[in-house]
Amino acid sequence: DTAVSQTPKYLVTQMGNDKSIKCEQNLGHDTMYWYKQDSKKFLKIMFSYNNKELIINETVPNRFSPKSPDKAHLNLHINSLELGDSAVYFCASSQVTGVTGELFFGEGSRLTVL
């Protein structure tokens, strides 16, 4: 009964490859997010979708492309992976737009680029 689930949990790949991370939430929330947590534990928002519509798009290389097929799913595709993309990527959801309520995080997907 995981509220926010993301797959895969671990991803090891070579530079230049393309990879995807999938996220699903069963909380009925309207808003979903991707956060990146680097090796120093800093949490930085990348994207936010509200009911399939992109509402936050931070300064992220265009190699990163989010896609929300419906409000329960938000996927992240990364092209031409670079060493600096190595991080833990967290999906999250919240009930209200504008994040004045609790963020529910997934377990994270640890991406290692070799």
Place this chain on the structure above:
Amino acid sequence: GENVEQHPSTLSVQEGDSAVIKCTYSDSASNYFPWYKQELGKRPQLIIDIRSNVGEKKDQRIAVTLNKTAKHFSLHITETQPEDSAVYFCAATAAGNKLTFGGGTRVLVKP
């Protein structure tokens, strides 16, 4: 945009002592201030939050205070226990805007 500074970056306390983490924010329009706890290898989870119409909030051994004039807020953990060891993040947001996190504080409670 919002900028959130968090101090200290690491905090080591003896079991039973108190721990205090402080954050400052830049956007005077911010009105929601949550705190998240992230245990090693786990996801961040909300432990307490405060809104701008409240100066202090308490939940068992944790409390948060907010000073809107000075634009700073703090997390207080009393009677610390080994299970309080984790990374704690403060955050701030104004309605309709994204949540901005502080840099995190790694708390170690020594038995």
